[in-house]
Amino acid sequence: MPEDHTPDALRELAENVAQPFERAHAMPPSVYTSEAFMQAEIERIFAREWYCVGRADALKEPGDYITAKLAGQPVVVIRDRAGDVRALSNVCLHRMSTMLEGRGHARVLSCPYHGWTYNLDGTLRGAPAMSLNAGFCKEAYKLPQVRCEEWLGWVFITLNPDAGPVAAQLAELGEMVAGYDMTNYTETFYEEHVWNTNWKVLAENFMESYHLPVCHAGTIGGLSKLDEMVCPPGRAAFNYHTILKDDSLRIAMAHPSNDRLEGDMRRMTYLIAVYPGLMITLTPGYFWYLSLHPVTPGQVHIRFGGGMSDDYKGDPDAQQNFADLKTLLDEVNVEDRGCTEKVYAGLSSGLASPGHLSHLERPNYDFAQYLHAKLDA
Incomplete structure (x- = not known):
């Protein structure tokens, strides 16, 4: 070899x-x-480069999602409340657990470790038992966005901010x-x-x-x-x-x-x-x-x-x-x-x-x- x-x-x-x-x-x-x-x-x-996660028609309704692991980065691709397909980091911003798995439908993104939840646009929705931490500000937390584009019904994501369309x-x-x-x-x-x-x-x-x-x-x-x-x-x-x-x-x-x-x-x-x-x-x-x-x-x-x-x-x-x-x-x-x-x-x-x-x-x-x-x- x-x-x-x-x-x-x-x-x-x-x-x-x-x-x-x-x-x-x-x-x-x-x-x-x-x-x-x-x-x-x-x-x-x-x-x-751009990586294809599947077809846009698999994400018919708000909350429909696909997960992927691209170059070591867990990503969730989800249709948001406005009807747009977006890609987000699939890693909780608290103790960094991954959240969703496979494909499916979710009303919110929920961390299975401590129950932090995120809206479909990635903003933090709820964080139990955080009120006594004086430095905690819910509005400061939002899941990082990952570039996502559709082409002829295909959904692509990339970690590269400079990749051409x-x-x-x-x-x-x-x-x-x-x-x-x-x-x-x-x-x-x-x-x-x-x-x-x-x-x-x-x-x-x-x-x-x-x-x-x-x-x-x-x-x-x-x-x-x-x-x-x-x-x-x-x-x-x-x-x-x-x-x-x-x-x-x-x-x-x-x-x-x-x-x-x-x-x-x-x-x-x-x-x-x-x-x-x-x-x-x-x-x-x-x-x-x-x-x-x-x-x-x-x-x-x-x-x-x-x-x-x-x-x-x-x-x-x-x-x-x-x-x-x-x-x-x-x-x-x-x-x-x-x-x-x-x-x-x-x-x-x-x-x-x-x-x-x-x-x-x-x-x-x-x-x-x-x-x-x-x-x-």
Whole structure:
């Protein structure tokens, strides 16, 4: 195993990305296995970039919330009384306990340790047994705000006050998929998982469909036509590739009422990787996504959700079709977990050596370029 030392891994990554795509190899094992390299990713990427916590439609009513731990900072994203989505520190200002967990609904933010409560805007609502402390002033307490933005129905947070707006970074992507009208997709399931692999292994697995015929031989592999996959060069903030699907899965096609998409776009699936960790499968009829955050070099936290385009919400069979699709997605996830955990086991071995990339792995090459640019800055 490579020495657990960030400069060594950065040097090996620099040598890797110096090659043109036509001669490129997969990234070296050190960038996956090094604890110090992962800490650099936390500090220079996850603490500075935008991180997606899920969909805005999951926060329908005031008090609906999502929690996250971003680069070590507990955050709660909540819809406030005014109807706005905001992000707050999820740490009580008294003895610093975390407060809310998971996703749910809360009338107030309540600390489970001493019962201090906060309004949905973060102001202190109540603090038991504090009246005898002459220095205590309730109005002086307010949970720190965390930057929060919405883009096409997605909710992003960042700890970086200087990060550029999400919409500006993803403007070109928004134009590409405008006919899908992503704002009007409704999330119908959400889960969280931890897999025993490096976060980049899972990200790269999503970024290429080269593995579909083999890794997914038991499910969708037979439907995957390698010669119809298109992998353009990536952009600064994202990469993508596309696949054409046939009408055997009707809800993957544009609904008859959709007059926004024409030609092949009516059956085109976009597989989008928004750096660093949001992976979106977008079809004209449904979507699903993964939002990734490293836990350890060998563990990744996954937010997994999905749903349907509102174009289909009036169709009597649409929900059953999507339920059947969710069953398929669960089976695909089992296959992906097996493949990506095997990759991590292999690259952690002493004889691991990265091979040349296929032309169908162009997004992986662009991802390596992104990582190097952020970590070498």
